[in-house]
Amino acid sequence: MKLYSFSLVFLGLTFQGHGSTSKIIRDLSKYRDPRELFGVTPLVPSLGSTLKIVGGQEVVPNSYPFVVALFVDGLYFCGGSILSDNRILTAAHCVDGRTYIEVVAGAHNVQQDEPDQEVVATLDYTVHENWNFNITSGFDVAVVKLNKPLVLNDKVGTISRAQADPTIGEKTTAIGWGKPRDSAPGISATLNYVDGLPVISDEECSLIYGPLSPATLCVSSEGGHGTCSGDSGGPLINVNSELVGITSFTSGEGCELGFPDGFTSVADFNIWIDANLE
Secondary structure, eight states: OOEEEEEEGGGTEEEEEETTEEEEEEOGGGOBOGGGGGOOOOSSOOOOOOOOOBSOEEOOTTSSTTEEEEEETTTEEEEEEEEETTEEEEOHHHHTTOSOEEEEESOSBTTSOOTTOEEEEEOEEEEOTTOOSOGGGSOOOEEEEOSSOOOOSSSSOOOOBOSSOOOTTOEEEEEEOOOSSTTOSSOOSBOEEEEEEEEEOHHHHHHHHSSOOTTEEEEOOTTTOBOOTTOTTOEEEOTTSOEEEEEEEOOTTOSSSOOOEEEEESGGGHHHHHHTOO
16 A cells, blocks of 8 residues: 655644554654743843753653643644633743644644544634733733533543642642753653742742742742743642643743743632633
């Protein structure tokens, strides 16, 4: 039987196979994190070289069933969290002004067409009305709306939202497919996590980045752990596996310099999120 190979360039997908058997291969090197367009420059020099997810570990496949991958306009990549069978929470900077979002749920290796993956394309999303393309001014939150509901199961599931921010010093976990190092050619193929990230005060974070929105939640990346390009929009969870933050920014100087990571506080936007679940 004839071997065929063709590409959907817009989506960055390649199909290969014999007859009716096909496998999707995504060229991950072509995708950028849209937060690279919003570079956040720290006010202080490097805090010391680290390996930052950067400094994480590969997750047990499907152990975080609420995490989704977003392939946006065939150019950008972000993460997101499943709130219901047809609503995804992500960062505003991931989707605002975009025209095509491919949501991949149930994924571990986003470079491959895995049997548990559910793929839904959508053009529908809502960003916070006060979002102004300035990441550090806050309101970096959006809800993606699916016109075809996900089939929820043990591989694709929802996450509960925290009703209050974690306290200073409380340990958190970030999850995503972001670059494992600044020099990596693209995002990670497999889902990773980094735990033990302590929450720091707004004052400490503002010393690095200048004035920040009160709805910004910062964690320390010292010790070689944190988020990187490609993690935007993905979840930050607490020890109770509740969603506390949406990955928003890190230093525009690079992920390996030890600067804090910034997240949008979920608790601060729960009322807005609830209104957009209807």
